[in-house]
Amino acid sequence: MRTALALLASVGLSGCAAYNVGPSRFSTAAFIPAKTPTEVRLNQLPPPARPLSVAVYGFGDQTGQFKPSEQGQTLSRAVTQGAGSILVKALQDAGNRQWFTVVEREQFKNLLNERQVIREMRERYLGETNVNAQALPSLLFAGVLLEGGVIGYDTNTVTGGAGAAFLGLGASTQYRQDTVTVYLRAVSVRTGEVLTTVTASKTIASRSLNASTFRYVAFKELLEAEMGITTNEPDQLALRQAIEKAVYGLVLEGVDLKLWAFKSPEAGAPLLEAYKAERDGKFAPDKVETAMKAAESAPPLKVLATRDRLKGNDGPDAGNKKGSP
Incomplete structure (x- = not known):
C-alpha cells in the first residue's frame, strides 16, 4: 500500500512540476498578466522615422465558430470578441508607443456624443455661439486604416497520448493542439489602396496527466485511487500573441516595401x-x-x-x- 501511495504522489508532483501548477494558479487575487514574448519584441522595435496615424474601426471574429462542447450545443464563441481592443494595445506597444498614433474609431459614436455634450454645456453656461478651438480642438484623422480579423480557429489539429499500467498501477497523459489565425491589412485612406497584408497563427496547447491504482492490499481490502491534472492555454492569450505577431510583421513588411522606415x-x-x-x-x-x-x-x-x-x-x-x- 505504501508503494502505491508513493507512486501516486510522485506522479502527481511530477505533473505539477511539468505544468507549473502551484498555489498561484488557484489564487483569487487579481494580477497583471506578464508580458508575452511577442509583446517584448514589439517593445524593442527601433523607433520609426515618423509615427504613423492609424485607425481601427473593427477587428472581429470572422470564423463564426462556437466553442466546442461535449455536452451539446453552446452559444459561447470559440474566440474572444474583444480582438479590436487587443489590436489597439498591440499597436501602442510597438516601439513603446513610438510607431503608431491610434485614433479612436471603434466607439466613434460615443466620442461624438460626448463632444456634443461639451458643446451644448459651454453654449448654455458660457454663452458660446461658436466652437472654441481651445476648449474643443479638431479630432485627429488617420492616414492608414487597419482592418482584418480572426479568420481561423481550428480545433484538434494535433491530438495524442500515452499510458502504461502494471499490477494495477498506471499513468497516462493526453494532449491536444488548436490553432488560431489572424489577418491584418493596412489600407491607405488617401487612395484606398491595400498597402500590405500580414497573416499570423498561434497554437493553443492543452495537456492532461492522470495516475491511478487498483489492487488488493489485504484479504478483502481493495485500494482504488485516482488523481490527475489538466492545463489549458487560455484562448485569449494565444489570440493576443497572434495579433502582436501580426503587428510586428506589419511593421517589418512596411519597412521592406518602403512604405515607412526606421529612424x-x-x-x-x-x-x-x-x-x-x-x-x-x-x-x-x-x-x-x-x-x-x-x-x-x-x-x-x-x-x-x-x-x-x-x-x-x-x-x-x-x-x-x-x-x-
Whole structure:
C-alpha cells in the first residue's frame, strides 16, 4: 500500500512540476498578466522615422465558430470578441508607443456624443455661439486604416497520448493542439489602396496527466485511487500573441516595401532580415530567435555581420573572396 501511495504522489508532483501548477494558479487575487514574448519584441522595435496615424474601426471574429462542447450545443464563441481592443494595445506597444498614433474609431459614436455634450454645456453656461478651438480642438484623422480579423480557429489539429499500467498501477497523459489565425491589412485612406497584408497563427496547447491504482492490499481490502491534472492555454492569450505577431510583421513588411522606415536603418536591418528569413522559411523560428538575440546585444559591426549571415553571405567581402569583381 505504501508503494502505491508513493507512486501516486510522485506522479502527481511530477505533473505539477511539468505544468507549473502551484498555489498561484488557484489564487483569487487579481494580477497583471506578464508580458508575452511577442509583446517584448514589439517593445524593442527601433523607433520609426515618423509615427504613423492609424485607425481601427473593427477587428472581429470572422470564423463564426462556437466553442466546442461535449455536452451539446453552446452559444459561447470559440474566440474572444474583444480582438479590436487587443489590436489597439498591440499597436501602442510597438516601439513603446513610438510607431503608431491610434485614433479612436471603434466607439466613434460615443466620442461624438460626448463632444456634443461639451458643446451644448459651454453654449448654455458660457454663452458660446461658436466652437472654441481651445476648449474643443479638431479630432485627429488617420492616414492608414487597419482592418482584418480572426479568420481561423481550428480545433484538434494535433491530438495524442500515452499510458502504461502494471499490477494495477498506471499513468497516462493526453494532449491536444488548436490553432488560431489572424489577418491584418493596412489600407491607405488617401487612395484606398491595400498597402500590405500580414497573416499570423498561434497554437493553443492543452495537456492532461492522470495516475491511478487498483489492487488488493489485504484479504478483502481493495485500494482504488485516482488523481490527475489538466492545463489549458487560455484562448485569449494565444489570440493576443497572434495579433502582436501580426503587428510586428506589419511593421517589418512596411519597412521592406518602403512604405515607412526606421529612424536608424542600421538598427532595424537585422530585425528585417531575420523576419524575412522566418517569413520565407529559410530558417527555423528558434534559429532566427537565437540570431536576433545575438544581434541585439552585439556592437554595431557585429550587428551588420549578423545581417550578412542571415542573408546567406559570409560578410561584406564575400563576393571578392569568391572571385567576383
